[in-house]
Amino acid sequence: MKIYEQGxxxxxxxxxxxNLVKDARKVQQTILMVGDITDTYVTxxxxxxxxxxxxxxxxxxxxxxxxxxxxxxxDVLTELKNVVNITxxxxxxxxxxxxxxRCYSKMKRYRNLxxxxxxxxxxxxxLRAKKKNDLDRIMGLYGNMNERYW
Numbered sequence: 455m456k457i458y459e460q461g462x463x464x465x466x467x468x469x470x471x472x473n474l475v476k477d478a479r480k481v482q483q484t485i486l487m488v489g490d491i492t493d494t495y496v497t498x499x500x501x502x503x504x505x506x507x508x509x510x511x512x513x514x515x516x517x518x519x520x521x522x523x524x525x526x527x528x529d530v531l532t533e534l535k536n537v538v539n540i541t542x543x544x545x546x547x548x549x550x551x552x553x554x555x556r557c558y559s560k561m562k563r564y565r566n567l568x569x570x571x572x573x574x575x576x577x578x579x580x581l582r583a584k585k586k587n588d589l590d591r592i593m594g595l596y597g598n599m600n601e602r603y604w
Contacts, residue, residue: 507582
């Protein structure tokens, strides 16, 4: 019985460490997703500014949409920073792990929204270019068959 109790205690401790390590990876992945979101915004919006199929007003609206998504993802990052910060001692490990999981899920959702938003904006340009019989220029601007991310 004593050996069983010691083994169970050791197993529970290992499981707890495993969960903390897994959550540390999720913190890292969440931060990396912010970089993905920013990179998608910067790269795509620069290309859209060179695209004649968008008006100045449309580009302003697109930039506004990206800004909102960046602000939301920044709020998630701030929430994550507050949880990871050592001075927040009132939370249990379980509560911290739950917040990390929630932040990871939210950031993943925002990354997917930025990708969706980008794809929809590019598809508008594609349809306009197709109507003007100017597909080659748009394909060159947003990438060839091997480079196309949309």
